[in-house]
Amino acid sequence: MTESVDVLVIGGGITGLSAAFLLQRNGLRVQLLSAEPRVGGSIQTILERGFLCEAGATSVMPRGPEFLQLVDACGLRDQILLPSPRARTILLNRNGSLHPLPLDPLAFLRTTLFSRSAKFRLFREPFITRSSTDESVAEFFVRRFGQEIFDYGIEPLLPGTLAGQASRLSIRSTFPVLHALEQQHGSVTRGLLHGWLHGNTSRPRTYARGFTFERGMETVTNGLAAALGSTCLTGARATGVSVDRNHPVTSPYTVSYDQDGSHRQVNAEAVVLAIPAYAASDLVTTLSPSTADVLRSIPYASLMTISFGFQRSDVRHPLDGFGYFLSASERRHLLGCFWNSSQYRDRAPRDHVAISVFLGESNGLEIAKIPEDQAAELALSEISRTMQIQGKPVYLHSTRWARSIPQYEIGHERRMEQLRDFETEYPGIILAGSYRGGISVGARVAAAHRHTEIIIARLGRTRSMRQSSSPIQRSA
Ligand SMILES: Cc1cc2nc3c(=O)[nH]c(=O)nc-3n(C[C@H](O)[C@H](O)[C@H](O)COP(=O)(O)OP(=O)(O)OC[C@H]3O[C@@H](n4cnc5c(N)ncnc54)[C@H](O)[C@@H]3O)c2cc1C
Incomplete structure (x- = not known):
């Protein structure tokens, strides 16, 4: 027998987890499907040999009150970790040397950048x-x-x-x-x-520079998954969404998914697609091929994140700051370099430092193809020069993000209008991926709040319609 829920959420990243959590707290019957065996999506903390590094998002900058409300609802406020005061300085590379980014008018007048x-x-x-x-x-x-x-x-x-x-x-x-x-x-x-x-400003001053958690960013996604319990199915990949137009008021949508080698189905009144655009494209293609085309046309950047651990004595640079970014004229493959152990405490064992770099597709580098050890060599040679690193890394971890961050390119707003038309045609389906409403973790949680409100209002309306229509059905 096909199971029925009020809302089916597809996607186990921060957007899907937040939406499912909020819907469940509002008394709705929710099911969440996450394709991977783990939850978190682009939030992934690696804890190994005393190093704590982030393969994806490194911190959150809450835009409004929503993220902190969620943190409180999961009982995680006491695990928030603020950046150290020395991480205030962001450095920018010009003419081979690093200059602090001026953050106030006086610093701006004085800078040699x-x-x-x-x-x-x-x-x-x-x-x-x-x-x-x-x-x-x-x-x-x-x-x-x-x-x-x-x-x-x-x-x-x-x-x-x-x-x-x-x-x-x-x-x-x-x-x-x-x-x-x-x-x-x-x-x-x-x-x-x-x-x-x-x-x-809606951002409390304490959190104005962003924050993470003592045990890394996964604290929040794991906390949400724990609160959802059996509502959250991992290793469950959605394969299609179909609509039953004969039952517009009851559960009109059926979602098919694969889990543990079996093919299953679930009915839902509303479906939240909190997955990347290319993945959503595959799911809506039978409902609306043109919407599938729009979703497929949203480009994603490829990235590789590499985390290094060094003995402190092997790095001559003082690492006083957040890290550095490179200007286009000096950029080869490295997009930026973060000094994790300067930003937050307990990111490296005693007498060691943790450093992460981001590599992007530039100067002929193909992220999808380059072997990870070669990418690490490339990154190491770039950072060794800038930070006067003498020894070999004692720790190394790399993550390839073939399609990491959606690019809101020119014409994006027009595409979003087409997606809104689709949602009007299929009320109850919400296209909730990070290609819409901002890519940051804070923006994703704020978006999940908005989606939740829309769904609650819609389900409230359909239920009152159902109640008022039942006497007519009975008398028919
Ligand atoms: C390297 C990197 C660094 C970043 N740094 C920061 C940062 O420091 N601060 C910040 O605010 N933001 C940062 N971001 C952006 C931010 O992390 C993401 O935009 C955000 O986490 C996206 O969350 P999401 O839930 O919308 O999507 P995702 O995290 O992409 O999650 C999508 C989920 O959908 C699942 N899924 C996909 N297809 C299916 C399917 N068919 N069926 C079921 N499940 C499916 C996936 O398994 C995954 O769980 C970074 C992103 C990257 C990649």
Whole structure:
């Protein structure tokens, strides 16, 4: 017999787990399917030989109250780990040396990262008119802040955080807050000043620099999975979604999935697809081939993360800071380098340091093809020069992300409209992957809250319809 639930959530990453948890707390019957044997998706903590490294997300920067509410609901607040004060400095590489990213006006005036003319150029920003086109991130920043500030102060952060190319990413979709500041206040600077004067910040100051957990980021995804208990099925890959249009008010959707070599089905009134766009594309193709095409067209960047452990005495650099990012002119394969043991305590055994690097597809490097030991050699030779590393690593762990982070490229908003049309045609199906509403962990949890509210409202409506229609059915 096919099982029935109120809501079926597909995807065991932070989005799916948060949505399932919130729905279950609201009294709904939920089932979550996660294809992999583990939960967490892009959140994956590795704890080995005294080193704690993150294969995926390294920290969370909560946007609003939702993430902390979730942490509290799972009883994890006391496990939050704040970054050390020395990790405040983010370094950027220009002309072979590392410069701190200036984070306040005085530091900006003093920095040698930018020339004097580039600094003066910034004062023109409030007087530059707004644009009405779907500009690229590069066009937006160069137009507003000038080429040099973009090249050495902004562009280096994009491949290292979003794995993205500034000339292809859409400003409206990738940085909606900055785009809105320009549209509402005519200038980013004026908009920021306005927000600062009116105290518009929903992020508590304690967490303004982000945080992780004592035992790593997986604490939160494992905590959610534990709270879900048997609701959370791992090793269960969804293979298709079909609709029964004869029963629009009862459970209209049937999801097929494979688990332990068996093919199973479950009926649900609502289905949340909290999976990457290419995976969602396969599931909706029979319902709407055109939506499947839109989902398949969303590009994903390839990345490799490599974590190294060294004896402290083998690294001559003081590692005072968060880590560093490279400007395009100096970038070879490395997108960024994080000094994990400077950022957070207990990331390496005593007298050792933990360092992670991100490699991207550039200068002919193909992440999908390069053997992991070769990638590690490449990364090691790059960081050895910058950080004067003399010895061999005592610890090494690499993770290949063939399709890591969705790229909100120019035209993304148009694609999102097509996805909204699909959701109108199939009410109860929510396309909830990170290709929508922001890629950060904080944004994913905020999105899960929104999806939950939509589902609760919809199920409330269908139930009252069912109750009011039953007397008619009885009298028929
Ligand atoms: C290397 C890296 C570093 C990052 N660093 C940060 C950071 O420091 N801070 C930050 O805020 N964000 C960071 N991010 C981004 C953030 O981690 C992700 O955007 C976020 O975790 C995505 O969560 P998700 O649940 O939407 O998707 P995912 O984590 O991709 O989870 C998708 C889930 O769906 C499952 N799935 C797929 N297909 C099926 C199917 N057919 N049936 C059932 N299940 C299926 C998968 O098994 C997986 O469990 C990073 C991402 C990467 C890759």
